[in-house]
Amino acid sequence: MELTVTGINALTSPHLHIWDWRVSLYLFLGGLSAGLAVMATVLHLRKGGALVKGEPAGYIAPILVPVILGIGMLFIFLDLERKLNVYWLYLTVNPLSPMSWGSWGLLLFFPVSGLFALATLPDDLHHWLMLEPLKKLAGRLKEYLFPLAIINFGVGIFIGIYTGVLLSSFVARPLWNSAILPVLFLTSALSVGAALMIMIARTNKVKLWFTKMDIWLIFAEMVQLPLFFYGQYTSSGAHRESIMPFFTLSHEYFFYSISMLVLFVIFPIALVMKMLEIKEEHDGNLTPLALVKMNLSAIMVLLGGLIIRLTFVYAGQLSKFT
């Protein structure tokens, strides 16, 4: 069939996208901050708080959460075409719009993660807080660490799911229009959160504990990814067509196919590396080689999370309901 269109907009043309890398980075950093918030809560609550004793990640991770989230929000702000109208997001509640959920959810997540960071800051580091009222607040919030941790956990899970729901709600884009996508994005968010926790933790027990957790999360991702593609392949023609960029090694879709190949290589390697790490004896300090391996596998997981966001955001816009 030969098709000529008079009056076509650039945006309807497949090689020009609606959303670009800024949205991909927003989804990745939003997921990372959500995953790290959940992991920071787990670190504080696990074994009645015994795991966090003597571990700087107990306060570094909660500080990083709003910082990473802020950078992510900066990217979505940069993507808005009419930035001065951004206040309308907070004058409207549209329960059917995932972007509306997100803007309100982030408005809740930001202060909650900030308060949690204050509550987890050790007394001897209160001098970091320049203002006296902040120091007093940090002191008072210690009493509410448990409820704050629970709220932080809940909001973190919500944001992790939201990053997937944002894409999956579009019937017009078959690649995104899957109920597995929010679950995959949540698992990926938790996995990259655990990976970052491994990188910033200083004690062996915490590094190994999160390594064990990340093994399960990577395993879950490795199950969900093929299930997602299987679900798409066995669905309608448009859904089947939507995943083809990932499996067609033509020059047009080379980026997607290579990304998928990288994903199917780095996740198993990271998994094997992590399994070897927990089998090794770590009586004293971790050897430099063991640290390098741990950080390398964590970087692989972070890279995998970024690849998932980049490829899914771009490839979804190539897909079309027919």
Next chain:
Amino acid sequence: MPKYAMVIDQRRCVACMACVIACKNENEVPPEQYRTRVLEMVEGEFPLLRMELRSELCNHCDNPPCVYNCPTGASYKRTADGIVLLRKNRCVGCKACVAACPYDARYINHEKGFADKCTFCDHRLKEGKEPACVATCIGKSRIFGDLDDPKSPVRIALRSADSTVLLEGAGTRPRVYYIKKFSKPE
């Protein structure tokens, strides 16, 4: 209250593109951007060829995904007549509506930044006129009117021939109907 709809009688389209030009002129659509388009689809093998001409525009859906996905309420469906419109002062240009539309009927106006689309020439309707594309259509392929009025041109056109809508499976319940030139594939 009227229930506005459009019928595209594909049998009468001559692909003159006057609708595309009239729309751009009427609505001051920026260069290289469009609210409506005409598809020319040539199928078959020479000499057994056939061509389908299809005008496309915003379908003013009764179940509009662009409205549901708008986080600021900028996109809305006017209850009085069912036209899907945009409050430009509220639009943040997040592009959720552009991604949500299965008809690719929306675009970001690159001069002003909002998510623009066809309004059925709402400003002309207020003056009692037809949309610009309908008024200019020399083949009378574009037909506009009130679905609730049995004497309106759209009701007459829909009564006279079998019609269909685009992407019915998307569940959007469009208000742009198509009377096809070819009833079934060759």
